[in-house]
Amino acid sequence: MAQEPMLGAKIVLKALVDQGVDVIFGYPGGAVLPIYDELFQQNHIKHVLVRHEQAAVHAAEGYARSTGKVGVVLVTSGPGATNAVTGLTDAMLDSVPVVCLTGQVPTHLIGTDGFQEADTTGITRQCTKHNYLVKSPNDLARVMHEAFYVASTGRPGPVVIDLPKDVLMTKGEYMPPTRIKHKSYKPQVKGDLKRIEEAVALLANAKKPIIYAGGGVVNSGPAACQLLTNFARMSGFPVTLTLMGLGAYPGNDKQFLGMLGMHGTYEANMAMHDCDVMLCIGARFDDRVTGLLSAFSPNSKKIHIDIDPSSINKNVAVDVAVVGDVAHVIEDMTKVWKSAQIRPDQDALAAWWAQITEWRAVECLKFVQDGDVIKPQYAIQRLYELTKDRETYITTEVGQHQMWAAQHYRFDKPNHWMTSGGLGTMGYGFPSAVGVQMAHPDALVVDISGEASFMMNMQELATAVQYRLPVKIFILNNRYMGMVRQWQELLHGSRYSESYSEALPDFVKLAEAFGAVGMRVEKADQLDDAIRAAIATNGPVLMDICVSQTENCYPMIPSGKPHNEMLLGPVADGEQAIDAEGQILV
Amino acid sequence: MTTDINTHTISVLVDNESGVLARVIGLFSGRGYNIESLTVAEVDPAEKLSRITLVTSGTPMVIEQIKAQLGRLVPVRRVHDLTVEGPHVSRELALVKVVGTGEKRVEALRIADIFRANVVDSSNESFVFEIVGKTDKLNAFINLMEPLGLVDVARTGAAAIARGSESI
Numbered sequence: 174m175a176q177e178p179m180l181g182a183k184i185v186l187k188a189l190v191d192q193g194v195d196v197i198f199g200y201p202g203g204a205v206l207p208i209y210d211e212l213f214q215q216n217h218i219k220h221v222l223v224r225h226e227q228a229a230v231h232a233a234e235g236y237a238r239s240t241g242k243v244g245v246v247l248v249t250s251g252p253g254a255t256n257a258v259t260g261l262t263d264a265m266l267d268s269v270p271v272v273c274l275t276g277q278v279p280t281h282l283i284g285t286d287g288f289q290e291a292d293t294t295g296i297t298r299q300c301t302k303h304n305y306l307v308k309s310p311n312d313l314a315r316v317m318h319e320a321f322y323v324a325s326t327g328r329p330g331p332v333v334i335d336l337p338k339d340v341l342m343t344k345g346e347y348m349p350p351t352r353i354k355h356k357s358y359k360p361q362v363k364g365d366l367k368r369i370e371e372a373v374a375l376l377a378n379a380k381k382p383i384i385y386a387g388g389g390v391v392n393s394g395p396a397a398c399q400l401l402t403n404f405a406r407m408s409g410f411p412v413t414l415t416l417m418g419l420g421a422y423p424g425n426d427k428q429f430l431g432m433l434g435m436h437g438t439y440e441a442n443m444a445m446h447d448c449d450v451m452l453c454i455g456a457r458f459d460d461r462v463t464g465l466l467s468a469f470s471p472n473s474k475k476i477h478i479d480i481d482p483s484s485i486n487k488n489v490a491v492d493v494a495v496v497g498d499v500a501h502v503i504e505d506m507t508k509v510w511k512s513a514q515i516r517p518d519q520d521a522l523a524a525w526w527a528q529i530t531e532w533r534a535v536e537c538l539k540f541v542q543d544g545d546v547i548k549p550q551y552a553i554q555r556l557y558e559l560t561k562d563r564e565t566y567i568t569t570e571v572g573q574h575q576m577w578a579a580q581h582y583r584f585d586k587p588n589h590w591m592t593s594g595g596l597g598t599m600g601y602g603f604p605s606a607v608g609v610q611m612a613h614p615d616a617l618v619v620d621i622s623g624e625a626s627f628m629m630n631m632q633e634l635a636t637a638v639q640y641r642l643p644v645k646i647f648i649l650n651n652r653y654m655g656m657v658r659q660w661q662e663l664l665h666g667s668r669y670s671e672s673y674s675e676a677l678p679d680f681v682k683l684a685e686a687f688g689a690v691g692m693r694v695e696k697a698d699q700l701d702d703a704i705r706a707a708i709a710t711n712g713p714v715l716m717d718i719c720v721s722q723t724e725n726c727y728p729m730i731p732s733g734k735p736h737n738e739m740l741l742g743p744v745a746d747g748e749q750a751i752d753a754e755g756q757i758l759v
Numbered sequence: 760m761t762t763d764i765n766t767h768t769i770s771v772l773v774d775n776e777s778g779v780l781a782r783v784i785g786l787f788s789g790r791g792y793n794i795e796s797l798t799v800a801e802v803d804p805a806e807k808l809s810r811i812t813l814v815t816s817g818t819p820m821v822i823e824q825i826k827a828q829l830g831r832l833v834p835v836r837r838v839h840d841l842t843v844e845g846p847h848v849s850r851e852l853a854l855v856k857v858v859g860t861g862e863k864r865v866e867a868l869r870i871a872d873i874f875r876a877n878v879v880d881s882s883n884e885s886f887v888f889e890i891v892g893k894t895d896k897l898n899a900f901i902n903l904m905e906p907l908g909l910v911d912v913a914r915t916g917a918a919a920i921a922r923g924s925e926s927i
Contacts, residue, residue, distance in 0.1 A: 298782060299789050303833040306777070323833060357774060357836040483827035486820055 178344040181310040182207035185274065185341070188317035190217045191350050194245050196236060196611050197221070198229040202249025203289060204276025207341040221611060221640060224632040226253050228604035230260020230331075231630070234269045235608030238591050239566055241394060243325050244608065246273040251289030254335075255296065259598060261331045262300040266595025267417060268392055270329035272320050273301075279339035280308055293335045302330030303358075308337070310345025318350040327360025328481040329392055360480060364497030364505060371493045372452070372476045373509045379450035380521035381528075382410045385433065385462075388417030388594070389455020389479060390499050391587045397500035398422065398587045401454065404503055407510065409522055411529055413441035415456050416579055417594045424583030430529065431538075434462040435730050436576040439537035439739055440529055442728075445470050446736035447528070453477045455499045458488040459595070460758075468735035478502045537728045537741055538580050545696040549574060549649045549720040552700060553581040556619065556647060559704045564616040566609045568592065570602040570626030573655035573726045578621040600629030603646060607633055610642040617645070617708060624650040624717075625674055634687035637713040645707050646715045648680065651722045659725045663747030664756055684715035693717045732758035766795065766816045767842040768849055768919045769826065772927055774834040775801050775809040782832050783811060792817065792825050796851075796894075796916030808836065810927070812918050814894075839927055841919050849919035853897045854879070855888045859908030867907040874900045885910075 179187070185208055189197070198221045201209045212220050223229040226248045233244025248257050254275040264271045278287040294306045303323050305316045313336075320332040376382060384405055390397050398421045405412045405428055412422045413433040422429055431438035433445055442464075445451070451473045456462065458477075463469040466488060475491040477484070478499060485494040495502050542551040553574075567582055568591040569575040575592055584590045591609060593601035606620040620627075627648055637644050657672040684691030690710050694703045694717070707714040728739045731747075733755020744750045773779045780799055787794050795814040802810040815825060822840065829838045841847040855876070857867045864884070871878065871888050874896065880887035890900050894917055901912055921927070 294778060295781070298778065299785050304778075355833075358833045481827075481831065483824065483831050485827065486823055487827075490820065 199247030387456025
């Protein structure tokens with residue numbers, strides 16, 4: 174059993190290989206040079222050199238969310254680690270499994286304000302699921318394996334391993350991954366059967382039920398998504414998904430009401446408000462979803478399935494809580510449902526669907542594309558129509574374009590939609606697309622972007638070019654930070670304070686400067702040809718789509734309002750529409 | 760669920776590893792929970808376990824959250840809400856320094872006697888009392904010392920344990 178002691182840096186690499194890692198995203202620096210030296214001397218793991226450490230984490234997130242595997246990041250100490258903090262926080266809020274290896278000054282220099290020293294474990298304590306500072310090479314293998322276990326099980330999340338340089342350069346014992354029995358960390362996978370029976374009993378008597386599912390279903394895996402779909406079909410219940418959950422249920426299915434929440438559909442939000450039994454699966458009653466809490470779905474019994482006990486009763490008190498992995502719990506629910514031969518009240522369900530059909534008739538997402546000026550919704554719609562028959566992965570940045578993408582692109586499969594939901598990180602989408610493309614070299618990967626978001630991580634064009642990643646960047650360029658402008662229009666008398674994208678670069682030349690292909694699309698009738706040409710181009714393409722500057726994202730639940738008070742279009746006086754309590758919310 | 764704010768005493772058994780206390784405290788400050796007192800010490804050197812006694816206050820929903828959030832921390836082994844789980848014993852120790860002469864000095868000593876506080880240091884014009892008891896008792900004692908020359912207080916915060924044969 175006893176192996177030859179090996180260098181700490183070698184242990185790190187061996188542990189990565191034994192964990193099945195094939196790609197890591199990173200940026201070298203003094204403290205991690207020993208690991209880079211080991212990387213140089215092996216062929217198992219491919220390293221992708223990003224151009225900023227934040228992008229490394231987002232790339233790892235894109236990789237993780239499109240594969241279900243753990244994304245791995247390698248950065249140096251000090252600024253390398255602090256640059257990664259935004260990405261780690263993003264992964265934390267969206268429950269993405271990431272292991273981030275950070276360099277650290279040698280142990281004897283820790284605490285001396287050494288060159289490129291930062292208290293990485295201190296800084297990342299609140300934005301990781303867990304973190305480690307390894308002080309002996311003999312602990313390295315155990316910590317590495319444990320980190321993958323913690324990152325990928327339970328509610329997934331980012332884990333940081335801080336690696337002092339002397340630990341990397343000293344020999345220690347390696348141990349292969351074994352079945353980890355952690356002393357304190359034991360996520361509950363199976364749901365309590367009694368609670369599940371209570372949940373089924375509530376659902377069986379529902380007259381106006383709704384299934385509200387989120388990213389937890391995607392995280393649980395494709396099997397969970399299939400089980401959810403089967404359960405919905407068996408019960409005949411309507412389904413709505415959160416931003417993070419898109420793809421967990423087929424976007425073109427007739428039982429699907431679209432996304433819910435602040436920019437969700439009218440029918441989804443009205444159904445949430447009026448339902449009598451709500452089945453929440455792997456979602457967390459986030460403020461973007463609930464609107465005004467005190468008026469959130471006031472007359473419903475609520476069932477909540479979540480693997481994280483701290484998500485239960487956090488924002489909304491529920492009637493039945495089932496802690497466990499979504500796939501296991503839905504499977505058990507289905508069994509209970511079938512063995513009890515449950516058949517919900519068909520008349521009530523028909524009446525409920527009739528009501529939903531009326532809400533659908535409002536056509537809350539409709540828009541009119543006329544003339545040359547491209548409507549952003551139209552651009553997304555055309556992108557969808559021209560890419561839906563391929564294996565397409567969509568990432569987004571944050572803002573109006575993100576909401577339009579969520580509204581108008583339809584996802585039939587999980588793991589094909591990567592967006593920054595919880596943290597709302599501008600600059601997420603492009604590096605995330607790099608990570609997705611690394612995992613799926615033959616797929617079409619499109620970053621739906623805004624011009625402001627893109628500029629937050631545009632340096633990654635160099636990465637895309639270097640690794641010949643044919644990522645398509647689909648910039649909906651309205652020359653504004655659109656969502657900021659929309660809120661200023663609604664709440665601040667159209668005083669567009671600092672939200673105009675002044676001094677924009679020529680994006681075509683910018684792409685060309687990096688060695689990529691740039692395209693500008695100015696007229697609606699040029700769009701289809703441009704999209705086809707971009708897809709046909711064997712390399713990264715930056716599409717600068719000049720869209721209507723004044724278009725706003727509707728429908729919208731104004732802040733501080735309940736689900737049944739959506740704005741379906743522009744209002745005369747936004748400050749009138751949103752009361753003082755709503756105005757302090759973000 | 761009620762929105763009354765109540766005080767709860769929570770016992771947390773944690774792996775005694777570096778940063779574990781910072782995780783617990785960071786959770787409270789990061790999520791805006793109250794800490795009324797917190798005590799921590801290693802209780803099982805062989806297993807490297809520390810026990811944290813936390814006194815906090817909040818609505819039932821907030822207290823549930825605090826427990827769930829504590830349970831989510833990787834090095835946390837067990838979380839017990841002593842206030843809801845049954846009768847428990849809670850004790851705190853305080854060192855109280857009182858400076859004065861004459862009648863005030865005599866009165867301080869007399870009250871200390873009533874409270875069964877011990878004198879652990881004494882000079883011509885000062886006493887340091889050691890008092891052990893429930894938090895309320897310590898508060899009462901300190902209040903009484905206020906007019907008698909109270910200059911310094913050091914308190915440990917509550918340590919608490921369930922009554923009966925059950926262990927954490």
